[in-house]
Structures are given as structure tokens and as C-alpha cells.
Amino acid sequence: xxxxxxxxxxxxxxxxxxxxxxxxxxxxxxxxxxxxxxxxxxxxxxxxxxxxxxxxxxxxxxxxxxxxxxxxxxxxxxxxxxxxxxxxxxxxxxxxxxxxxxxxxxxxxxxxxxxxxxxxxxxxxxxxxxxxxxxxx
Amino acid sequence: xxxxxxxxxxxxxxxxxxxxxxxxxxxxxxxxxxxxxxxxxxxxxxxxxxxxxxxxxxxxxxxxxxxxxxxxxxxxxxxxxxxxxxxxxxxxxxxxxxxxxxxxxxxxxxxxxxxxxxxxxxxxxxxxxxxxxxxxx
Numbered sequence: 001x002x003x004x005x006x007x008x009x010x011x012x013x014x015x016x017x018x019x020x021x022x023x024x025x026x027x028x029x030x031x032x033x034x035x036x037x038x039x040x041x042x043x044x045x046x047x048x049x050x051x052x053x054x055x056x057x058x059x060x061x062x063x064x065x066x067x068x069x070x071x072x073x074x075x076x077x078x079x080x081x082x083x084x085x086x087x088x089x090x091x092x093x094x095x096x097x098x099x100x101x102x103x104x105x106x107x108x109x110x111x112x113x114x115x116x117x118x119x120x121x122x123x124x125x126x127x128x129x130x131x132x133x134x135x136x137x
Numbered sequence: 138x139x140x141x142x143x144x145x146x147x148x149x150x151x152x153x154x155x156x157x158x159x160x161x162x163x164x165x166x167x168x169x170x171x172x173x174x175x176x177x178x179x180x181x182x183x184x185x186x187x188x189x190x191x192x193x194x195x196x197x198x199x200x201x202x203x204x205x206x207x208x209x210x211x212x213x214x215x216x217x218x219x220x221x222x223x224x225x226x227x228x229x230x231x232x233x234x235x236x237x238x239x240x241x242x243x244x245x246x247x248x249x250x251x252x253x254x255x256x257x258x259x260x261x262x263x264x265x266x267x268x269x270x271x272x273x274x
Contacts, residue, residue, distance in 0.1 A: 048209065049219040050202035061198045065187035072185065082186040083220035087236060087244035099224060107224035109248050 005042040008091040016124055018131045023059045024094075026067060026135060028128060031116045034105075035075045035098040037067050037131075046092035049084040067096045070134045081109065142179040145228040153261055155268045160196045161231075163204060163272060165265060168253045171242075172212045172235040174204050174268075183229035186221040204233045207271045218246065 007025065015027035015038060023043075029036035041052060041060060052060045068080045077098035084094045097110055105113045119127070144162065152164035152175060160180075166173035178189060178197060189197045205217045214235035221231045234247055242250045256264070 048205060048217045050205040050209075050217065052202075057198055057202070058195065061194055065189075065194070068185060068187040072187075079224055080185045080187065081220070081222045081224070083218070083222065083246075085218045085220065085246055087216055087218070087246075109220075109222055109224075109246055111246050 004044055006044075007040060008089050008093075010089050011038065011040065011091065011093060016119075016128060018128055019135060021063045021066075021135065023056055024063045026131075028124075028131060029095075030118045032119050032123070033114070033117050034103060034110055035071055035077070036110070037071055037096040039064060039067055039094045039096060041092060047086065047090055048092065049094075051092060064094055064096065067135065071096060071098050071131075074130065074134055083109075085111070141181055143181075144177060145226050145230075147226050148175065148177065148228065148230060153256075153265060155265055156272060158200045158203075158272065160193055161200045163268075165268060166232075167255045169256050169260070170251070170254050171240060171247055172208055172214070173247070174208055174233040176200060176204055176231045176233060178229060184223065184227055185229065186231075188229060201231055201233065204272065208233060208235050208268075211267065211271055220246075222248070 011027065015029055018026040018028050020042065024039040024041050027038040027040065029038060041056065043056070046052060064082060068082055072080050075098040078101050079099045081097040081099055082094065084092065086092060099106060148164065152166055155163040155165050157179065161176040161178050164175040164177065166175060178193065183189060201219060205219055209217050212235040215238050216236045218234040218236055219231065221229065223229060236243060
């Protein structure tokens with residue numbers, strides 16, 4: 001099986017890389033309004049959530065659950081939002097977003113509301129280290 | 138293990154029941170703008186996607202994938218959206234939505250846009266029969 005994997009350009013432009021798990025690349029959305037990870041299975045040609053190969057499904061779910069549980073504990077979020085939409089970016093990617101009753105969009109979904117607030121360069125290194133350490137594997 | 142399960146009142150009010158799979162109750166959102174299923178694991182106390190018990194995880198993922206693949210084929214959708222948000226309704230539920238480039242919200246997520254268009258009573262019986270037959274188990 002070819003392991004060729006190219007991250008979609010738009011995902012690359014909008015995120016910081018956190019780490020590679022066994023299946024998924026974990027990205028941090030560059031928007032400090034929400035602690036927001038994106039998991040991208042490193043397989044070519046996946047588009048829908050149900051496209052993940054049978055052999056990868058257990059790992060796929062375990063990595064989503066792990067990222068969601070870790071981010072919830074690290075941030076003290078009230079609720080986690082997990083979503084595979086992909087109407088604009090065709091490469092399968094799963095949003096894992098920590099939500100707070102005081103965040104800008106609550107209780108609405110986050111997409112398309114307000115303006116992105118990028119992290120400052122001085123903030124990002126430490127944050128990625130914390131996330132990296134929290135995510136096993 | 139107690140099998141007590143009460144469907145959240147808001148979910149009950151906004152949907153039609155399609156059928157029970159091994160783990161999840163499958164509902165049809167009463168909004169004919171989008172072919173839109175909602176899967177609710179019949180377990181008490183689940184809120185986040187990662188809250189599903191280890192013993193139920195494989196079934197949970199298999200039922201989401203099955204519902205998504207079946208709805209895509211039945212509707213000829215361009216893209217499936219799969220999401221567990223739950224900022225308003227606390228009971229864990231997974232949206233499985235068939236999306237079309239010509240639908241009202243495309244390419245945005247569907248939540249909170251425009252006005253719900255309920256099915257007519259004459260439309261709903263046949264549609265639920267088709268969905269029921271398509272969904273195995």
C-alpha cells in the first residue's frame with residue numbers, strides 16, 4: 001500500500017501541526033477563539049467519514065476519542081464538538097472543538113461566525129508542546 | 138446493566154422515528170430541505186462523542202458509517218456531513234446529513250440557516266419505509 005499523503009493546502013494554511021498519531025495527523029486550527037484540533041487520516045482519497053477502510057476504523061475512532069477527551073481535560077471545556085463536514089475542503093478531516101458557554105459562538109456551531117483570531121507567534125510554541133505531551137502515541 | 142433509555146424531548150419533537158439498530162435509535166429530522174438522520178445511542182448519560190463505552194464503540198462507528206453510506210446511495214448526495222455537537226440538546230446524538238451543491242445552505246453547515254420545512258403527512262410514511270429497508274439490522 002502506498003503511504004503517499006499530501007495535506008490539503010487549505011488545511012495546511014489554516015493550521016499548525018501538532019503531531020502524527022498512528023493514523024491521523026493532528027493539527028491545531030490557527031484561531032485562538034476556540035481550542036480546536038483537526039484530525040486528518042494519512043490516507044489518500046478519503047472524503048466522507050464512512051470512507052475510512054475497515055482495517056483503520058478502530059484506530060480512527062480511538063484517535064478521535066483520545067483527542068476529544070484530552071482536549072476536554074486540558075481546557076476544562078463544557079462540551080466537545082466532533083464533526084466531519086468537508087463541503088469546501090475535500091480531504092477527510094475531523095474537527096474536534098472545545099466549547100465553552102462563554103465562547104463567542106455558543107451555543108451555535110463555530111463555523112462561519114465572526115472573524116478568525118490567529119495565535120501570536122509567542123503563544124503557539126508552548127501550546128503545541130502541551131498538546132503534544134497530552135496526546136499519546 | 139439497565140437498559141432504561143428516554144429520548145430527549147427536543148429530539149423527539151423535531152424528528153420521526155425510523156428504527157432501532159443494535160445500539161442507536163435512528164431518527165429522521167423533520168426538515169425536507171435536507172435528507173437528515175440522527176443516531177442516538179440507547180444508553181443513559183452519554184453527552185460527548187467520546188463518552189460511548191469501550192464495548193459499544195465498534196457498533197457505534199459501524200452504525201454511523203452504515204447510516205451515512207446508505208443515505209448517500211439512496212439520495213445521490215455529493216457529500217455527507219457527520220457531526221456530534223450537542224451544545225443545546227445534552228443527550229449524545231450524531232447528525233448524518235446528505236448534502237447537495239444545490240441545497241439551501243451549501244457549502245455552509247446546515248444548522249441555524251433559514252426556516253425548517255416540515256414534511257407533509259402524505260410524504261413521510263413512504264420515505265420512512267425506504268429508509269427502514271435500506272438500514273440493515
